[in-house]
Structure formats: C-alpha cells, structure tokens
Amino acid sequence: MGMTENVMEKPSLGCKVEDIKGCRKRLYIEVPFEETVPEREKIVLDFAKKAKVAGFRVGKAPKEVVEKIYKKEIDRKTENELLKLVYEKAIKAHNIEVVALIDLENVRYQPGEPFSFSAIVDTKPDFVLPKYTDIPVPKEDTEIKPEEIDQAIESIMESKATFVDVHGRTVANGDFVVVSYVGTLDNQPLAKLLPTAGVMAKGENQWILIKEGVFLPGFTDQLIGMEAGQSKTFAISFPEDWFLEPLRGKVVTYTVQLHAIKSKILPVLSDELTQEVAGLNKKEFMEAIEKSIKQSKESQARSRQKLKIIDYLLSSSDFSLPESEIEKEAEWLFRKVVVDMQQKGTPLAVLEEKKDEIYSKALIQARRKTKLHFLLEEIAKKENISVTKDDLAMAIHNQAIKLRMEPKQFLKKLPSEELNAIVNEVFNQKVLDFLLEKAKIEN
Numbered sequence: 001m002g003m004t005e006n007v008m009e010k011p012s013l014g015c016k017v018e019d020i021k022g023c024r025k026r027l028y029i030e031v032p033f034e035e036t037v038p039e040r041e042k043i044v045l046d047f048a049k050k051a052k053v054a055g056f057r058v059g060k061a062p063k064e065v066v067e068k069i070y071k072k073e074i075d076r077k078t079e080n081e082l083l084k085l086v087y088e089k090a091i092k093a094h095n096i097e098v099v100a101l102i103d104l105e106n107v108r109y110q111p112g113e114p115f116s117f118s119a120i121v122d123t124k125p126d127f128v129l130p131k132y133t134d135i136p137v138p139k140e141d142t143e144i145k146p147e148e149i150d151q152a153i154e155s156i157m158e159s160k161a162t163f164v165d166v167h168g169r170t171v172a173n174g175d176f177v178v179v180s181y182v183g184t185l186d187n188q189p190l191a192k193l194l195p196t197a198g199v200m201a202k203g204e205n206q207w208i209l210i211k212e213g214v215f216l217p218g219f220t221d222q223l224i225g226m227e228a229g230q231s232k233t234f235a236i237s238f239p240e241d242w243f244l245e246p247l248r249g250k251v252v253t254y255t256v257q258l259h260a261i262k263s264k265i266l267p268v269l270s271d272e273l274t275q276e277v278a279g280l281n282k283k284e285f286m287e288a289i290e291k292s293i294k295q296s297k298e299s300q301a302r303s304r305q306k307l308k309i310i311d312y313l314l315s316s317s318d319f320s321l322p323e324s325e326i327e328k329e330a331e332w333l334f335r336k337v338v339v340d341m342q343q344k345g346t347p348l349a350v351l352e353e354k355k356d357e358i359y360s361k362a363l364i365q366a367r368r369k370t371k372l373h374f375l376l377e378e379i380a381k382k383e384n385i386s387v388t389k390d391d392l393a394m395a396i397h398n399q400a401i402k403l404r405m406e407p408k409q410f411l412k413k414l415p416s417e418e419l420n421a422i423v424n425e426v427f428n429q430k431v432l433d434f435l436l437e438k439a440k441i442e443n
Contacts, residue, residue, distance in 0.1 A: 015090040022320030023123050024102070029090045030116040031082075039085065040078045040111070047074055079109040087119055097124040100324035122322035129378050130316035133438040137308045140301030144293050152289050156277060157266045166261040170225045175210045176262040177223055179203065183236075183252045194246050196347035205259065217242075223258065231257045245353055306432045309439060313375050314368065321370050329366035332417060334359050373424070376431040385434060387427050395426045 013035075016028040044067050051070060053061035067074060083104065091098050100122040107117040163176060171177055182202045183190035191201035199206065200216060210220045222234045233255045238247045267273055274285035337358050338351060351358075380386065393407075399422065400410035411419075 013086065013089055013093060015094050017094065017096070020120070023099075023125055023322040025096075025121055025123055026105075027090060027096070027119045027121060028116075029086060029119065030114050031086050032114055033112055036078070036082055036109075036115045039081055040074070043074055043078050043081065075109065075111070079107065079115075082109065082115050083107065083117065086115065086117075090119075091121075096121070098122070099124055099322050100328075102324060122324045125319045125321055125374055127317060127319035127374075127378075129375070129382070130313065132313065132379055132435060134440040135309050135312050135435060135438075136442050137305040137436070137439045139441050139443050140304060142294065142297045142301050144290060144297065148293055149286070149289060152293055153269060153286075154266075157269065160267050160273065160277070161264045162267075163262040163264055165228075166263045167228075169261075170227050171210055171223050171258070171261055173210055173212075173224065176264065177208050177210060177226075177258060178260040178262065179206055179208060179223070179256050179258050181206070181254050181256040183254050185250060185252050190252055194244075196349040197244065197247070198345070198347060200244070200247070207262075219254070222254075223256070226258045228258055228261050231255065244347070244350055246349075302436065305436055305439070305441075306429075309432060309435050310372060314371060317371075317375060319371075319374075321367065321374070326363070326366045326370050329370055330359065330363045332421075333362040333365055337362065372428070376428055379435070380427070380431050383431075383434060385431055387423060387430065391426050391430065392423060395422055 014028075014030040018026040018028065020026055044063055047070050048061060048063050048066045049059045051061055051066045052058055053065060053069060056062075056065075087101075090096075098121045102120040102122060105118045105120065109115050166175065180203060183197075183200065185193055189201070190197055194201060208215050208220060208223075210223060212220070214220055216236055217239060218236055222232065222236075226232060233253060235251050235253050237251050238249065240249050242248045269282065271282045274280050274282050278285055278288065280288060338355075341351060396411055396414075397407045400407040403410060405413075414422075
C-alpha cells in the first residue's frame with residue numbers, strides 16, 4: 001500500500017488549529033512514524049532503480065546500500081513528499097477551507113520519530129448570510145428624451161466632421177488651431193530640464209481645441225485673437241496641485257507659432273450619410289439609434305440597481321477577510337491601472353510619484369471586491385448558481401467583438417489572470433441578476 005492511501009485512511013493524523021488573527025490560522029500537524037514508512041520505502045525503491053553504485057550495474061545495487069549512500073537525498077525527498085501528502089490530508093480531515101498556504105514552519109522529519117510541522121494558512125471566512133431576497137432597489141427611469149437622440153446623432157456626425165482653414169479673422173472659442181511651441185523654465189528648454197514633460201514642453205504642428213480647460217492652464221486663452229502666421233510669447237503659471245510635481249507652482253514661458261486656424265464642419269443628416277455610416281436609410285437609422293439608446297439606458301439602470309444590491313449586501317454583513325486574497329486582488333488591480341495609464345501615455349515619473357496613491361485605492365477596492373466575492377459565492381452555493389461553458393463562451397465572444405478579434409484568437413492571447421477576471425465577472429453578474437429578479441423594486 002502506497003503512502004497516499006496510507007495517510008488518507010489512517011485516523012491517527014493529529015491536527016490542532018490555532019487562530020492567529022481574522023482568517024489566518026496556524027495548523028499543528030503530526031503523523032506517527034510508522035505511517036511515514038511506506039512513503040520512504042517507495043522513494044528508496046525509486047532511488048535504487050536509478051542509483052549508480054560502484055561494483056553494481058544501474059538498478060542492481062542492494063536497497064540497503066543505496067539507502068546508506070543516498071540517505072540525505074532520500075530524507076529530503078521523503079520530507080517534501082510527506083509535507084504535501086500530510087498537509088492535504090489534514091485540511092481535508094478537519095474540513096479546513098484554505099484559500100492560501102502562507103508558510104510552513106518547524107518541519108521535523110527524523111526516521112523513528114513522528115513527522116510534524118506547522119502550517120500558516122488563510123481560510124475562507126465564517127459568516128452568516130444576510131437576507132438576500134426582497135432587497136429594496138429604486139425603480140429606474142429608462143424613458144428616452146429627445147435631446148438624448150440629438151446628442152447620439154451629433155456624436156456620430158462629429159466622427160464624420162471635416163475641417164476647413166479659416167481666413168480673414170482671428171482665433172475664437174470653438175476653433176481648432178495648428179501650432180508649434182517651445183516651453184522654457186529659467187531660460188532653459190523645458191524638454192531638456194524635464195524630459196518626462198512630453199507635449200507640455202514642446203510640440204510640432206499640434207492640433208488644439210480652443211476651449212476653457214483644454215490642454216495647459218490658460219494656454220488656449222492666450223491664443224484667442226491671434227492670426228494665422230503670427231507668433232507670441234507668454235508665461236503660464238502651473239497650479240500647486242498640478243499632476244506633474246516638478247511643474248507645481250512653476251512659471252513656464254512659451255513661444256508659440258500659429259500655423260492655421262481650423263473650423264469644424266458637420267455633415268447634414270441624409271439617406272446618403274446614414275447609408276454610408278450604418279447601411280440604413282435615414283428612418284431606419286433613427287429607429288436604430290433609439291433602440292440602441294433604449295438598450296443602453298436599460299443596461300445602465302440594471303447596473304445602478306445592482307450597485308444598490310452590492311451596497312446592501314456589504315453593509316448588512318461584517319466579517320474578517322483573508323488578507324492574502326485582498327493583497328492578491330490589490331496587486332492585480334494596481335498592475336492593471338498602471339498598464340492602462342502607461343498605454344494612455346502617462347510619464348514614468350508621474351507613475352512613480354502616484355504609485356502609493358494608486359495602490360491605496362486598489363487596496364480599498366480589493367477589500368470590497370473580496371468581501372463581495374465571498375458573499376456572492378455563498379449565495380450561489382445556496383441557490384445552485386454556477387458559470388456554464390455557454391456563459392463563458394458568450395462573455396469571451398462579446399469581449400472579442402469589442403476588440404475586433406476572432407474569439408479563438410482572443411482566447412489564445414488572453415493571460416490566465418485576465419481569463420480568471422472574466423470568469424469572476426460572469427459569475428458575479430449571474431448571481432446579481434438572480435438577486436435583482438428577487439429584489440423589491442420601489443418607486
């Protein structure tokens with residue numbers, strides 16, 4: 001009989017559980033020496049089959065000789081194998097739901113003596129579910145307003161806009177301008193003093209919308225009234241809370257050359273345009289827009305109602321959470337935010353400056369997500385809710401469509417962490433859909 005069967009069947013395995021803090025526990029585990037013998041014998045035989053011993057052909061040396069020569073290696077491998085086998089047996093025999101093995105301590109393997117060690121683990125939280133049916137959620141208004149249709153059409157028209165050069169007048173609000181500029185700080189080029197400043201330091205043939213709050217503080221105001229071909233030098237005072245720390249409170253001098261003034265021309269909504277945009281005539285296009293807005297508003301309404309359910313669940317229960325799960329989730333969220341910011345062109349200096357703030361926010365979000373996960377998991381267990389292959393296939397298909405990729409290609413390039421995130425999101429939404437069906441909708 002092998003050690004796996006032996007350990008799994010013997011009732012003599014000892015395991016004492018000590019609460020450390022919250023969901024963290026220390027398990028004191030011990031198994032009698034005689035139950036470790038079969039595993040050691042199996043390892044000795046394995047060594048004997050492969051051992052090279054002087055005077056014997058490979059695999060023909062007596063077992064006792066092999067055991068004597070390779071004692072240290074055999075002891076080490078036996079200890080490692082016993083750790084895995086006995087640990088798994090202990091948590092199963094004592095119904096300990098471990099979410100993470102944190103550390104192994106005081107491992108003691110000595111032939112002739114009991115095998116013992118302690119394991120520090122994080123376990124699933126123990127809690128009582130709050131009442132999760134008839135959760136009060138507000139009725140949402142999904143009526144479409146005429147201005148919403150106008151805004152949607154205007155947005156599509158914007159994507160088909162053309163730009164024409166403006167002659168005979170100066171820059172005004174709402175114009176686009178094409179400019180080249182250089183910034184200096186203390187008579188030194190800003191690009192040289194602060195390479196991470198990017199477009200804040202200089203720009204060539206840069207398009208800028210003349211609108212309050214666009215680009216650098218007060219920059220566009222200085223361009224109003226300029227003529228195409230004109231140059232101008234002016235100073236910009238950066239606020240004390242500017243996102244790039246080296247520029248906070250600094251006064252930068254900019255020399256700007258205005259190359260052109262551009263005016264945006266929107267197309268006229270016609271059958272020809274809607275046919276080009278969507279393959280529909282104007283009437284069909286308007287109907288499709290209205291249907292799309294309706295679906296969007298209904299989806300947003302359900303999302304807001306689900307947020308109310310989430311807030312209710314989180315505020316209606318209080319229990320300890322496994323810190324290792326929170327840390328793992330926070331690390332993933334932190335990396336995701338940093339990658340997103342990098343892809344949007346955020347300078348490395350800014351990321352370095354903001355990393356503590358980003359991680360603090362990730363930690364808060366991770367704690368909320370971890371708590372919600374255990375609540376929804378317990379509800380799913382009680383209501384027999386699970387993610388099916390069809391659920392997952394649909395989610396992957398939808399994600400692939402958004403990225404204009406084939407689902408198989410998308411799945412092939414998907415990191416395991418991202419796939420796990422999709423599975424978790426599908427699971428969460430499935431349980432929340434169930435809770436919304438059972439909710440009490442109030443006016």
